[in-house]
Amino acid sequence: MKKPEILFLKQEDVLAAGLLDMKMVLDVTEETFRLMSEDRVINPPKIKLGLPDNSNWTSFFMSMPAYVNSGVPVAGFKWAAESKQNASEGIPYGIDLVVLSDPDTVFPRAIMDGTLITAMRTSAMAGVVARRMAREDSEVACLVGAGVIGRTMIMAMREVLPNLKEIQLRDLDVKKSEALSSEPGLGVRVVPSRDLEASVREADVVVTETTSRTPFLKRAWLKNNASVIQMSSYEIEDDVLLGADRVAVDNWEQLSRGVGTLINKLFREGRLKREDVSEIHELVSGEKQGRASDDELTVSCLHGVGAIDIAVSAKIYENAVARGIGRKLNLWDNPLWV
Numbered sequence: 001m002k003k004p005e006i007l008f009l010k011q012e013d014v015l016a017a018g019l020l021d022m023k024m025v026l027d028v029t030e031e032t033f034r035l036m037s038e039d040r041v042i043n044p045p046k047i048k049l050g051l052p053d054n055s056n057w058t059s060f061f062m063s064m065p066a067y068v069n070s071g072v073p074v075a076g077f078k079w080a081a082e083s084k085q086n087a088s089e090g091i092p093y094g095i096d097l098v099v100l101s102d103p104d105t106v107f108p109r110a111i112m113d114g115t116l117i118t119a120m121r122t123s124a125m126a127g128v129v130a131r132r133m134a135r136e137d138s139e140v141a142c143l144v145g146a147g148v149i150g151r152t153m154i155m156a157m158r159e160v161l162p163n164l165k166e167i168q169l170r171d172l173d174v175k176k177s178e179a180l181s182s183e184p185g186l187g188v189r190v191v192p193s194r195d196l197e198a199s200v201r202e203a204d205v206v207v208t209e210t211t212s213r214t215p216f217l218k219r220a221w222l223k224n225n226a227s228v229i230q231m232s233s234y235e236i237e238d239d240v241l242l243g244a245d246r247v248a249v250d251n252w253e254q255l256s257r258g259v260g261t262l263i264n265k266l267f268r269e270g271r272l273k274r275e276d277v278s279e280i281h282e283l284v285s286g287e288k289q290g291r292a293s294d295d296e297l298t299v300s301c302l303h304g305v306g307a308i309d310i311a312v313s314a315k316i317y318e319n320a321v322a323r324g325i326g327r328k329l330n331l332w333d334n335p336l337w338v
């Protein structure tokens with residue numbers, strides 16, 4: 001009988017399989033959104049287990065299942081977790097695990113570290129949106145949050161904004177933004193920001209990727225033709241979104257149900273409707289228009305869809321198999337009962 005062989009990939013293996021190639025991750029992300037618009041992706045809303053509860057969590061786990069039917073169909077899920085305590089202890093704030101399975105036999109194919117897969121795909125999602133919602137002549141970006149996602153956001157923005165000259169990097173912890181800005185090999189000029197308002201006033205693109213639980217981005221600071229991309233739940237004030245000419249989200253169903261998200265709040269209050277927003281896959285397929293002119297203020301709220309994790313992980317698995325990377329494990333030698 002065929003044994004269910006699992007390829008185990010630790011973080012170092014995932015990296016050796018090519019994860020830090022942002023162009024590749026952007027390509028897989030775009031392609032997965034395209035497959036979504038062809039109904040070749042099943043992506044149920046993620047389920048959150050907040051501890052002690054979803055409103056007052058100090059740590060949480062998210063189950064993110066998805067099926068992606070590209071060349072080789074795959075089913076899988078990401079078990080995404082975050083802990084407030086970690087940041088102060090030098091441990092990654094988010095720690096994720098991915099399981100990939102054969103959709104027909106349900107045999108597991110791989111288990112891998114998903115921590116950096118999350119970081120790369122999160123910023124790639126912002127990149128796919130920026131390609132459609134930001135002005136092509138955008139020269140200055142303000143990135144708020146110099147953590148793990150801030151780092152991959154530099155990689156993504158550098159890749160998708162053809163005229164980008166400078167990134168102003170803001171963090172409450174100035175040492176973090178200074179340290180990241182001074183790293184070699186960033187591929188674009190990155191300067192630490194000491195004044196959020198001043199940086200936002202200069203920026204053509206503003207991306208927020210912080211752990212803040214209170215909104216800090218004000219409409220009055222933004223250029224009227226800027227693009228805002230919010231990657232976490234609480235960072236922008238209501239009128240930033242309500243004052244936008246165009247709004248995009250990654251997954252309306254998930255966001256409109258999501259506890260604590262801005263979209264959910266405005267939807268519940270009757271101030272935002274489904275028809276007011278586009279989903280990324282509609283922008284990628286051309287069904288809906290992204291930015292229509294250089295005069296628009298665009299706002300996008302992205303909270304992560306499991307299908308992108310699964311598609312990127314499947315690519316990493318494919319590369320790992322081709323390069324002989326990883327450790328093989330068996331789920332059993334002989335199943336006791338069949």
Ligand SMILES: NC(=O)c1ccc[n+]([C@@H]2O[C@H](COP(=O)([O-])OP(=O)(O)OC[C@H]3O[C@@H](n4cnc5c(N)ncnc54)[C@H](O)[C@@H]3O)[C@@H](O)[C@H]2O)c1
Pocket residue numbers: 082087093094118119122144145146147148149150170171172173176209210211212213216231232233302303304305
């Ligand atoms: N949308 C998605 O798909 C997705 C995926 C993964 C993570 N995230 C979110 O991205 C955020 C960042 O994650 P991370 O792993 O980079 O965390 P991290 O802890 O590595 O970095 C977060 C940074 O934000 C800074 N910060 C907090 N409040 C701030 C404020 N008001 N102004 C400026 N800086 C501030 C912190 O000092 C820290 O450096 C988290 O909220 C996480 O939930 C979103």
